[in-house]
Amino acid sequence: MDCLRIKDFNQGMRIDGIYLIKSLDFKTTNSNNKKYIDLYLCDKTGEINAKFWDAKDEDKDRLKESFLAKVSGVVLAWQGSLQLKIDSISNLEDMEGIDLEEYVQCAPYRSEDMVDAIYEYINSMKNKELKDITSYFIEENKEKLMYYPAAKKNHHALRGGLLYHTLTMLKSGEALSSIYTFLNKELLYAGIILHDMCKMDEMDSNTLGFVKEYSVQGQLLGHISLGVGKIEYVGESLGISKEITMLLKHMVLSHHYEPEYGSPIKPMIPEAEMLHYLDIMDARMYDMEKALKSTSVGDFSERIWSLENRKVYKPNLE
Numbered sequence: 001m002d003c004l005r006i007k008d009f010n011q012g013m014r015i016d017g018i019y020l021i022k023s024l025d026f027k028t029t030n031s032n033n034k035k036y037i038d039l040y041l042c043d044k045t046g047e048i049n050a051k052f053w054d055a056k057d058e059d060k061d062r063l064k065e066s067f068l069a070k071v072s073g074v075v076l077a078w079q080g081s082l083q084l085k086i087d088s089i090s091n092l093e094d095m096e097g098i099d100l101e102e103y104v105q106c107a108p109y110r111s112e113d114m115v116d117a118i119y120e121y122i123n124s125m126k127n128k129e130l131k132d133i134t135s136y137f138i139e140e141n142k143e144k145l146m147y148y149p150a151a152k153k154n155h156h157a158l159r160g161g162l163l164y165h166t167l168t169m170l171k172s173g174e175a176l177s178s179i180y181t182f183l184n185k186e187l188l189y190a191g192i193i194l195h196d197m198c199k200m201d202e203m204d205s206n207t208l209g210f211v212k213e214y215s216v217q218g219q220l221l222g223h224i225s226l227g228v229g230k231i232e233y234v235g236e237s238l239g240i241s242k243e244i245t246m247l248l249k250h251m252v253l254s255h256h257y258e259p260e261y262g263s264p265i266k267p268m269i270p271e272a273e274m275l276h277y278l279d280i281m282d283a284r285m286y287d288m289e290k291a292l293k294s295t296s297v298g299d300f301s302e303r304i305w306s307l308e309n310r311k312v313y314k315p316n317l318e
Helices: 111-123 128-140 161-177 185-194 216-220 222-238 242-254 270-293
Strands: 014-028 035-043 046-053 068-078 081-091 203-205 211-214
Touching: 035 081, 046 068, 111 128, 111 161, 111 185, 128 185, 128 222, 128 242, 161 185, 161 270, 185 242, 185 270, 216 222, 222 242, 242 270
Parallel strands: 046 081
Antiparallel strands: 014 035, 014 068, 035 046, 068 081, 203 211
């Protein structure tokens, strides 16, 4: 069945197609206590919030997350964003032979290729301890890395997003290390590889890269604290020197820069400072690129929460 891609939705369009249910929540209206379903539908090109009003109790049994659904409805504008008002929805009964990844936003490169590219950076390291600890983290988490996103909703929240974020930062770090030649390039690479590794403990993701909830330890501790603890444990297990273990812990601990964002201390070595700016630069460039893809030339994007609620302008330039 040919379906209109979500990226091509516009206000007023009538939609009849097959889309993947990324998430659904059964809720009750404040005004009259009527039941409704709040959903996110997605395909390979994007996602859209949807509402199914006047839901029934039996809908809880017949509709399931991470399943394809036949959907009919109309696209509306709501608070500056598009929203789908669903008239009818039902799970696709026969999904045999259907590749669900065709309905999922994925990183632009194959996960296997991104892991190989990251290993090229690891194998270039002359410092055996940095090579050993980064290799350990990749090997230990290799299966999850194939699908884990870098976030639940914000930057790189797509299948393979954590690998994509890491690899892009490595490429940027390599380029900037050729300018700021006093940096210890290998230490910077190691910090990049390890800085978000414990997001896989912080969030619960399925193999499609959908995060439903943060884990208990993720909510209580966060990926920064988890990462520092994991580096301490692995460093001791592998016999990594206290100096290198301390430097890596400092880089992870300080990479969010501010206490309100989870970092109790600011960078005190240049590699940690560079890690912070590579991280925030990659996150913001990703969010800006994503916003501009759905923005017409000469227009502003919708406001983007992760960019301090700024709008992004798309100029008319070749």
